[in-house]
Amino acid sequence: MTGRLHEAPSDPFRRQVLKSIALAGGGLVATIQLSACASASALASPNDAGGLTNNALLQITPNNEIHFYLPRAEMGQGVFMGLTTLIAEELEVDPGLIKVHHASVHEAFRKPGSRIQYTGGSTSLSAHFVQLRQVAANVRESIRRAAAEILNVSASNLALQNGQVLFQGKSWPYGRFATEAAKRRLPKDVALKPANDFRVIGQDRPRLDAWDKVTSQAQFGLDVDFPGLFHAALRRCPATGGTVKSAIMDKAATAPGVLKVVQIFNGIAVVADNHWQARQAAELLEIEWNQPELATVSSPELRLEMERAMAEEDGQKAHSEGDADEALEQADRVLEATYWAPYLAHATMEPMNCTARIQDGHCDVWVGSQMPDGALGMAAHHSGLSRDDVNVHATFMGGGFGRRLSSDFVAEAVAIARASGVPVQLIWSREEDIQYDRYRPVSLVRLRAGLDREGRISAWTAKRVGPDVAAHFADDNLETIAPEFLPWGLSDWACKQGYWLFEDFIINPASVHGLFGDYDIPHQDIRHASVDPKLPIGYWRSVGHSFNAFFAESFIDELAHSANQDPLAFRLAHNGHDRRMQQVLRIVADKAGWGKAETGRFQGIAAHNAFETAVAQVVELSLEDGTIRLHKVTCAVDCGTVVNPDIVRAQMESGIIVGLTAALYGEITIDNGTVVQGNFHDYEMLRMDQAPDIEVVIVPSDSAPTGVGEPGLPPLAPALGNAMFAATGKRLRELPLSRHVKFS
Amino acid sequence: MISFSLNGRVVDTDVSPETPLLWVVRDVFKLKGSKFGCGAGLCGACTMHVDGDAVRTCILPVSDVAGQDVKTIEGLGSRENPHPLQRAWVEHNVPQCGYCQSGQLMSAAALLDQIPKPDVTEINEAMRGNICRCGTYGRIRKAIQSTALKGDGA
Numbered sequence: 001m002t003g004r005l006h007e008a009p010s011d012p013f014r015r016q017v018l019k020s021i022a023l024a025g026g027g028l029v030a031t032i033q034l035s036a037c038a039s040a041s042a043l044a045s046p047n048d049a050g051g052l053t054n055n056a057l058l059q060i061t062p063n064n065e066i067h068f069y070l071p072r073a074e075m076g077q078g079v080f081m082g083l084t085t086l087i088a089e090e091l092e093v094d095p096g097l098i099k100v101h102h103a104s105v106h107e108a109f110r111k112p113g114s115r116i117q118y119t120g121g122s123t124s125l126s127a128h129f130v131q132l133r134q135v136a137a138n139v140r141e142s143i144r145r146a147a148a149e150i151l152n153v154s155a156s157n158l159a160l161q162n163g164q165v166l167f168q169g170k171s172w173p174y175g176r177f178a179t180e181a182a183k184r185r186l187p188k189d190v191a192l193k194p195a196n197d198f199r200v201i202g203q204d205r206p207r208l209d210a211w212d213k214v215t216s217q218a219q220f221g222l223d224v225d226f227p228g229l230f231h232a233a234l235r236r237c238p239a240t241g242g243t244v245k246s247a248i249m250d251k252a253a254t255a256p257g258v259l260k261v262v263q264i265f266n267g268i269a270v271v272a273d274n275h276w277q278a279r280q281a282a283e284l285l286e287i288e289w290n291q292p293e294l295a296t297v298s299s300p301e302l303r304l305e306m307e308r309a310m311a312e313e314d315g316q317k318a319h320s321e322g323d324a325d326e327a328l329e330q331a332d333r334v335l336e337a338t339y340w341a342p343y344l345a346h347a348t349m350e351p352m353n354c355t356a357r358i359q360d361g362h363c364d365v366w367v368g369s370q371m372p373d374g375a376l377g378m379a380a381h382h383s384g385l386s387r388d389d390v391n392v393h394a395t396f397m398g399g400g401f402g403r404r405l406s407s408d409f410v411a412e413a414v415a416i417a418r419a420s421g422v423p424v425q426l427i428w429s430r431e432e433d434i435q436y437d438r439y440r441p442v443s444l445v446r447l448r449a450g451l452d453r454e455g456r457i458s459a460w461t462a463k464r465v466g467p468d469v470a471a472h473f474a475d476d477n478l479e480t481i482a483p484e485f486l487p488w489g490l491s492d493w494a495c496k497q498g499y500w501l502f503e504d505f506i507i508n509p510a511s512v513h514g515l516f517g518d519y520d521i522p523h524q525d526i527r528h529a530s531v532d533p534k535l536p537i538g539y540w541r542s543v544g545h546s547f548n549a550f551f552a553e554s555f556i557d558e559l560a561h562s563a564n565q566d567p568l569a570f571r572l573a574h575n576g577h578d579r580r581m582q583q584v585l586r587i588v589a590d591k592a593g594w595g596k597a598e599t600g601r602f603q604g605i606a607a608h609n610a611f612e613t614a615v616a617q618v619v620e621l622s623l624e625d626g627t628i629r630l631h632k633v634t635c636a637v638d639c640g641t642v643v644n645p646d647i648v649r650a651q652m653e654s655g656i657i658v659g660l661t662a663a664l665y666g667e668i669t670i671d672n673g674t675v676v677q678g679n680f681h682d683y684e685m686l687r688m689d690q691a692p693d694i695e696v697v698i699v700p701s702d703s704a705p706t707g708v709g710e711p712g713l714p715p716l717a718p719a720l721g722n723a724m725f726a727a728t729g730k731r732l733r734e735l736p737l738s739r740h741v742k743f744s
Numbered sequence: 745m746i747s748f749s750l751n752g753r754v755v756d757t758d759v760s761p762e763t764p765l766l767w768v769v770r771d772v773f774k775l776k777g778s779k780f781g782c783g784a785g786l787c788g789a790c791t792m793h794v795d796g797d798a799v800r801t802c803i804l805p806v807s808d809v810a811g812q813d814v815k816t817i818e819g820l821g822s823r824e825n826p827h828p829l830q831r832a833w834v835e836h837n838v839p840q841c842g843y844c845q846s847g848q849l850m851s852a853a854a855l856l857d858q859i860p861k862p863d864v865t866e867i868n869e870a871m872r873g874n875i876c877r878c879g880t881y882g883r884i885r886k887a888i889q890s891t892a893l894k895g896d897g898a
Contacts (some may be wrong), residue, residue, distance in 0.1 A: 076841030076878045175855070210834040213842030214818045215826065219842060223776035231771070254759060274771035278765050349781055349789060349843040350878045397879050398779070398843025429780040562794025646837050657879025666768060680786040680875060689868035691881035 027061040027178035030139045030186060057108065057135050064163065064175030066091070066098045071128070072107040073102070073119040073370055074209065075400030076654070077709040083132055083209040085643050087602035089201045090136035090193065093163040093174075095208060102394035105376045107137050118371040120539060120705025122403055122611035125643060129705050130192070137190040139181075143174050143608040146181035171433035178389025195641065195702055204646045209396070219394045222353040222427050224366040229355065230259055231443060232416045232424040233282035236267040239673030240536055241292030242435055248286040255281035262419035265274055265382075270414045271424055272401070279429070295673035298534040302670070306444045306465045306531050310338070315463050315527035317405035318512045318581035322523035327459035331450025332638040335562055336557055339447065340734040341547035343668035343676075344440035344540055350398020351433040354413035357423035358383050363390045363414065365387035367433060368397035370404040374477050376412060378407040382414040391648075394570040400538035401658070406438045406476055434683050435675040438538025439475070439668055441467045441549045447555045450523075457574060459523040462515040462551070467532035469539060476536070510539075514548030514714065518609055519556070519574040533652070535670060541658060542710035545610040549714030550663070550665065550721065550735065553580045557722040558731060567605050568594055579615040581607055583699055586638040591697050591715065592618035601631065604723025607714040611707025617656070617718040623727045627742045630660070630692040633716070636698040648708050649696040659687040664738045690743070746748050748809045750775075751819030766790040767805035768806045777817035777846045781875070788874030791847035798854035806896060817846035819825050820853060828894065832887040842875070842879035842885055848874045861892050 006672045025551055059067040067092045068087050074080040081102055088095040103109040110117045111128045140160055147153035147165045164173050193458030195201075198694040212218040237243065249261045252270050262269050272278035322372050328334055355366040355378065363383040369375040381388045397404055413426040428436070443466040450459035540546060560570035568589050575581050589593075597603050600622050605637050608617035618634045635652045642648050667686040676685040721732050724741060732740050747756040750773060757772050760810065764783075769775050769792070781789030785800035792801050793815040821827035830853050832838075839845045855862055855870040862870065867888050877883070894896070 022861065059846070065792060076839075078840070163845045202828075205838055206834050210837060211823050212841050213839035213845055214830045214833045214849060215821065215823050216775075216846055217823075218842050219776075220779070223779065225774060225776065273762075274759075274761075274767060276767040276771070347877060348874065349779070349787070349841065351780065397843045401877075427780065430784065430787075438810065500753065522785060590763075650837060652878075653882060654879040657881065658877070679784050680782055681784070685787075685875045685877065686881075687872045688881040691879075691885075694882055 013175065015570050021515070027059060027175065028139065028142065028182045029056045030058040030135050037731065052475065057132070058453050060139065060174050060178045062175050063343055064173040066093060066163070066174070067434075068098050068100050069103040069109070070100050070110070071103050071117075071126040071415060072625070073368070073372070073397060073400070075119070075221060075397035075404065076369065077124070077651060079119070079124045079208065079459055080209045081205070082643050083128055084208055085200050085205070086132040087136045089198060090133045091140050091704070094124045095200060095205065097163055098599075100208060101204040104394070105392045105650065106373045107683050110373075115725065118405060119400070120402060122368055123383070123614070125705045125708065131573045133192050133717045134189070137192055138186050138188060140356060141187045142181040142184065145291060146177040146184070146186070149636035150177060150180055192560065200721045201641070201643050202645070205644060208648070218396045220367060220398050222350065222425070223357065224355045224395065224425065226423070227422060229390060230271045230420070230422045230424050231278045232269050232271050232413070232420075232426045233265070233275070233278040234267050234269040234426060235287055236418065237289040237434070238434060238435075239291065239292055240292055240297035242289040245288045245290045245520040247288070251284040252281040255284055257281075259422065260420045261285070262417050264412065264415035264419055266412070269412075269419070269426075271416065275341050275425075275427055277673060292534070292673065297535070297673055298488040298671050299436045299669040302442070306442070309465045309529045309531045310444055310446055310463065315465070315529035317525070318528050319516055319526040320524060321521075324461050324523040324525035327523035328430040328448065328450045328461070331458055332453045333451045334448065335451070335555075336448045336559060337560060337733060338718070339445045339551040339554065341550060342666070342735060343435045343535065343537075344662055344666045345437040345443045345668050345677070345681060346399070346401045346540060347434060347685070348397070348399030348403055349467050351428040351430055351607065352403070352409040353425065353427040355423070355425040356410075356413040356417040358385075358414070358417050359423070360717045361385065361389060364412065365390065365410060366393045366395060367410055367697070368395045368400075368404060369407065369410070370397070370400050370658065371407065374405070375407040375410045378410045379414045382411050383418055399540040402543070403438065405473070405539055408436075408438070408476065410417070430680070434668075434677055434679065437668075437744065438472065440512075440540030440546060441469055441537040445551045447551060449555065449559055449565055451634040452560060455565055457519065457521050457559060460516065460521045461525040461527075462512070463527040463529065464515065464548075465529045465531050466511065466513055467537050468508040468530055469543065470702045471512050472537045473539070476538075484513070490544065508536050508542040512544065512548070514545040514608065516548050517554055518552070518578070518607070519571075520577055521574070526652070535673070542610055542655075542713045545608065545710070545714040546662065546733070549606070549608040549610070550717040552716030553608060553715065554721050554731070554733065555727065557606075557718070561725075566595070571605075571607060578609070578614070580638040580699070581609060582614070583617040584614045584638050586699055587699060588616040588618050588634055588636035589632065591636065591695060592620065592632070594618060601725050602727035604719045604721065604726055607717035608711070608714045610711040610714050613637060613706040615652070615712040615715050616713045617715040617719045619723040621715070621723050621727060624744075627744045628724065628727070629744050630690065632693045632695065633719070634695045634697075635696045635701060635712065638701055639708050639711070640701050640703040642698055642701075643705065645698055647680060648698055651693050651708045652696040652712035657686055657717050659692060659713040659716030660720070663720050663735060664743055665736050667736050667739075746806055748811060749813045751815055759805065759806060762805045764790065764808055765801040765804045765814065765850055767807050771803070777814050779846055780845055781844065786875075787844070788851060789846040791850040791874065793850060796854065796857060798851045814831050817839075817850060818850060827831070827853060828857070828891045829887065832891045836883045836887040836890070837839050838867050838880050838883045838887055840880055844874060844876045848876065852884070855888070856892060860895065864890070885888055
């Protein structure tokens with residue numbers, strides 16, 4: 001980590017997005033070094049307006065405004081508050097004094113340790129935990145040194161508190177010294193505060209974005225508006241991937257408010273004065289499609305093909321320990337079970353949307369994106385402009401859950417803007433959002449385990465059959481992000497290979513993660529066989545853990561019952577290597593009153609490590625006239641150092657509700673390549689009257705922070721299934737559960 | 745020409761009469777707080793008050809509100825002068841992504857106008873039409889209950 005101080009330039013030709021909001025204020029600007037090969041002088045030059053305005057993380061202006069350019073995207077998970085808290089801690093200011101802005105696209109905003117500017121993998125806090133505190137500490141010390149010089153006192157005699165420099169009963173705002181501080185080199189590697197000096201880290205505080213979100217001031221992608229903006233609706237092939245064969249467009253073209261009808265790479269778009277007019281006119285298009293290969297596939301046949309692969313294919317080895325075959329031979333008892341999880345849509349509350357303007361050789365895109373540099377690359381590709389001529393303006397996201405890592409909707413909006421010659425806003429309908437998603441992949445898993453005479457698991461094998469998410473993601477994004485992380489020739493070649501480069505080349509860890517690793521088992525064999533009808537898939541909150549935890553933790557429960565052991569004790573007997581997991585299990589059992597449910601109540605327990613975080617949950621339910629009623633979910637989490645406990649609780653609650661929705665209702669099926677479900681009547685969401693009470697316990701820890709946004713989700717489905725087994729004696733191995741049991 | 749009251753001001757529009765109120769408010773009158781979620785009255789993100797009732801406006805033709813009082817989240821309160829529910833939403837850290845919260849607040853405000861001290865069943869019944877994908881239901885319930893307890897919901 002290095003930093004430099006700059007005088008913010010007054011170059012009037014700066015066209016970067018930041019100019020209008022802050023940097024015109026001048027003062028002290030902290031950036032981070034772009035890369036190992038970037039020259040320091042380029043960074044230091046006060047005339048290097050482009051680099052400077054684009055890569056600022058933190059700025060203090062002479063009039064004492066503190067601006068923080070949030071390098072990760074806010075989609076509900078809490079980085080707006082969490083990352084700002086890191087800055088506030090070392091800067092010695094109240095978080096509420098800091099003005100937070102969504103960052104643009106720049107190398108400086110890439111996730112530390114990554115070559116891509118993305119928000120995902122439950123890593124925002126862990127990746128920035130040291131970096132942002134260091135930036136703030138360096139800035140704070142530069143203010144102290146400048147103040148010492150101006151006040152002509154020793155720096156060590158100055159106290160810095162809540163944005164003020166204090167000396168002998170007098171106080172001056174930081175901004176008073178910003179111009180002086182900007183003249184000197186930013187100190188590097190200033191010592192960070194020890195944890196027991198933290199003043200804001202670890203405290204419950206209201207989210208900084210809460211007021212804007214309850215008073216309609218938070219701007220989401222589809223709230224973007226400006227004079228001259230038109231609205232677009234797009235008709236695509238019902239089976240994703242098809243192209244236009246022929247079309248009759250007259251009726252649409254002459255409908256009220258319609259400006260233009262244009263064809264783009266995947267369909268035909270209507271551009272109109274307002275959204276409703278565009279939507280209505282698009283329905284008047286008569287289109288014949290060139291059907292993709294996907295159009296020959298329906299869900300029942302896909303299931304049969306996956307079962308065939310399970311029976312006939314050995315699959316590729318993903319992980320092994322010892323000799324599982326031999327151990328199964330020697331086992332006292334062998335259990336086998338096959339589990340199933342369907343495709344799932346993300347169904348963020350804000351449907352996919354993007355606003356695009358191509359003007360004077362420049363492309364501006366307004367979008368809520370988890371991967372804005374992917375969006376930028378996509379916009380460059382579809383506008384025909386260079387990356388340098390594209391700006392991505394970030395907004396709040398009405399949910400992400402992994403869906404907004406893809407930039408397919410950016411490609412469409414930019415292509416429509418280019419074809420129509422006017423700025424357009426494209427808003428997907430809910431039906432389009434559900435039918436053209438990048439789905440959680442469908443999965444069939446066969447588990448087999450051996451128990452020895454003492455009831456210990458001696459062998460564990462798993463084979464997963466289904467599509468691989470990384471291959472799809474590469475297909476979707478490689479040409480837009482590859483130039484940034486692969487040598488030119490290689491990226492070009494890899495783009496052309498697309499899916500097949502990855503298919504047999506590697507086993508994507510996301511396909512099998514969570515199927516092993518949580519328990520001490522001497523002999524293991526984990527395999528994977530790809531079956532993929534090419535329905536687009538993507539990253540869905542907690543990725544493979546979201547289904548693999550259901551498989552593994554349900555099967556562990558089966559083994560415990562087979563061994564005639566208490567499911568909690570059985571788990572504790574098999575994860576002695578994992579102190580955090582042992583602790584969350586014990587705590588959740590204690591809080592939930594494990595084994596002490598009142599008559600008529602039934603409990604299920606599950607625990608899972610995901611994104612370095614240990615989570616255990618107990619579901620309590622009752623059975624009344626054959627109908628299941630959920631009462632309570634108790635959750636214990638160890639995610640290391642906690643920056644804002646209430647956000648951790650909120651994320652556990654969120655994972656539990658999303659996990660419940662998926663476990664009870666979530667299912668996407670296809671009929672001749674077309675997704676059958678279309679809106680919330682047939683792709684149901686959990687609603688308030690079904691939401692159980694939730695209690696979250698956070699295990700105190702001074703370890704480095706680990707993931708929070710996703711790990712709360714995976715244990716829910718197995719804990720629920722295990723509770724239903726306790727209630728009914730029936731083991732449910734296929735999701736969604738509402739296909740097999742009635743819920744109230 | 746269709747005329748109605750929008751947050752206390754009389755407005756009129758010449759859009760085609762079947763245009764849903766949501767799109768008139770968003771695209772014509774440029775109030776962006778009410779959100780589009782489903783277009784089918786299934787999720788509640790577009791909820792506004794029409795003559796005091798919580799209504800799904802993504803399926804409500806604008807002609808239906810001619811001469812009526814329409815209130816949106818912009819008319820419910822502001823940071824400087826918040827509705828008690830908005831304050832409670834912040835105190836309970838309700839919003840995550842925040843997208844559905846305009847609709848949640850409008851449904852909750854209509855509930856407290858009609859039933860100042862609702863029980864849990866009444867809250868669930870009034871709010872079950874509003875989907876929250878982030879799972880803030882428990883906090884919404886608490887925020888409504890705490891506002892009702894203070895008796896300042898209306």
